[in-house]
Amino acid sequence: MTTVIVNGACGRMGQAVLKAVQEADGLELVGAVDIKGGADTGSLVGLPANGILVETDLEALLARKKPEVMVDFTRPDVVFGNVMTALAHKTSPVVGTTGLSDEQKAEIAKAAEENDTPAFIAPNFAIGAVLLMVMSRQAAKYMPDVEIIELHHDKKLDAPSGTAIQTAAMIAEVRKAHKQGNPDEFEKLEGARGADYEGMHIHSVRLPGYVAHQEVIFGGLGQTLTIRHDSMNRESFMPGVVLAAKKVCSLKGLTVGLDKLLD
Numbered sequence: 001m002t003t004v005i006v007n008g009a010c011g012r013m014g015q016a017v018l019k020a021v022q023e024a025d026g027l028e029l030v031g032a033v034d035i036k037g038g039a040d041t042g043s044l045v046g047l048p049a050n051g052i053l054v055e056t057d058l059e060a061l062l063a064r065k066k067p068e069v070m071v072d073f074t075r076p077d078v079v080f081g082n083v084m085t086a087l088a089h090k091t092s093p094v095v096g097t098t099g100l101s102d103e104q105k106a107e108i109a110k111a112a113e114e115n116d117t118p119a120f121i122a123p124n125f126a127i128g129a130v131l132l133m134v135m136s137r138q139a140a141k142y143m144p145d146v147e148i149i150e151l152h153h154d155k156k157l158d159a160p161s162g163t164a165i166q167t168a169a170m171i172a173e174v175r176k177a178h179k180q181g182n183p184d185e186f187e188k189l190e191g192a193r194g195a196d197y198e199g200m201h202i203h204s205v206r207l208p209g210y211v212a213h214q215e216v217i218f219g220g221l222g223q224t225l226t227i228r229h230d231s232m233n234r235e236s237f238m239p240g241v242v243l244a245a246k247k248v249c250s251l252k253g254l255t256v257g258l259d260k261l262l263d
């Protein structure tokens with residue numbers, strides 16, 4: 001059994017993870033943290049009460065329970081501190097929270113090595129989104145003019161999404177940086193052409209009704225190719241989270257991306 005705590009347990013993703021961990025063979029929920037503490041981690045997610053209450057002090061829980069894994073779905077502004085605290089206690093972080101900078105990821109990689117404690121980060125745990133990213137990298141070899149449109153619920157804090165940035169980074173592995181569109185184009189309203197990642201444009205839509213969606217549109221001579229992924233609910237991320245929680249302790253250092261865990 002791999003012992004797991006969930007950080008951000010009262011949130012949209014945290015609650016889905018609480019349920020998935022309690023239902024997964026091979027994982028044992030031993031604690032949970034959220035700034036909104038108090039709830040029973042069973043009854044909070046429609047399971048029988050289990051007496052494991054959501055706590056508010058991560059460090060105290062890590063010291064007391066010594067869990068092997070901490071799954072983190074909190075906020076972009078607190079995730080780095082959570083991960084460093086977990087590593088200092090030799091607990092392996094499995095991180096879904098987006099917004100970590102490249103510099104922060106480098107520090108996490110260093111701390112993982114120094115504490116001999118593996119860490120795992122995935123900007124998206126849905127298998128379909130992982131396939132979209134891998135297929136986009138392949139398509140960009142032949143159709144290097146590309147724009148990304150990501151669409152999310154209107155409670156999302158960060159833009160562009162972690163998935164959109166990771167998709168652009170993977171495309172950039174095979175695509176020479178170049179400006180797209182008319183060399184003389186100009187914006188009549190600021191932001192009309194979206195964010196710029198090495199000449200690729202990324203557009204962020206935020207509306208009630210959406211969960212998590214992304215289109216990658218490639219343009220070529222007389223043709224376009226659109227690859228689209230839709231997460232209809234947060235259960236879509238759970239097989240990936242459970243897989244990472246089971247595998248993280250057998251990894252070395254920092255691993256980024258669910259594609260690295262797939263056969």
Ligand SMILES: NC(=O)C1=CN([C@@H]2O[C@H](COP(=O)(O)OP(=O)(O)OC[C@H]3O[C@@H](n4cnc5c(N)ncnc54)[C@H](O)[C@@H]3O)[C@@H](O)[C@H]2O)C=CC1
Nearest residue numbers: 008010011012013034035073074078096097098123124125
């Ligand atoms: N990698 C992936 O596949 C996915 C990643 N995400 C990311 O996960 C993160 C969370 O998303 P949601 O669950 O929708 O947000 P949410 O706002 O519903 O949940 C965040 C939870 O964290 C808690 N929290 C805030 N500060 C905290 C702290 N210092 N310590 C402990 N708990 C704290 C909040 O009280 C809240 O319950 C976002 O960054 C989002 O982009 C979301 C879906 C999938």
Ligand SMILES: O=C(O)C1=N[C@H](C(=O)O)C[C@H](O)C1
Nearest residue numbers: 098123124156161162163212
């Ligand atoms: O905030 C969300 O909801 C999601 N965030 C992740 C991201 O920023 O890519 C993953 C997924 O898109 C849902």
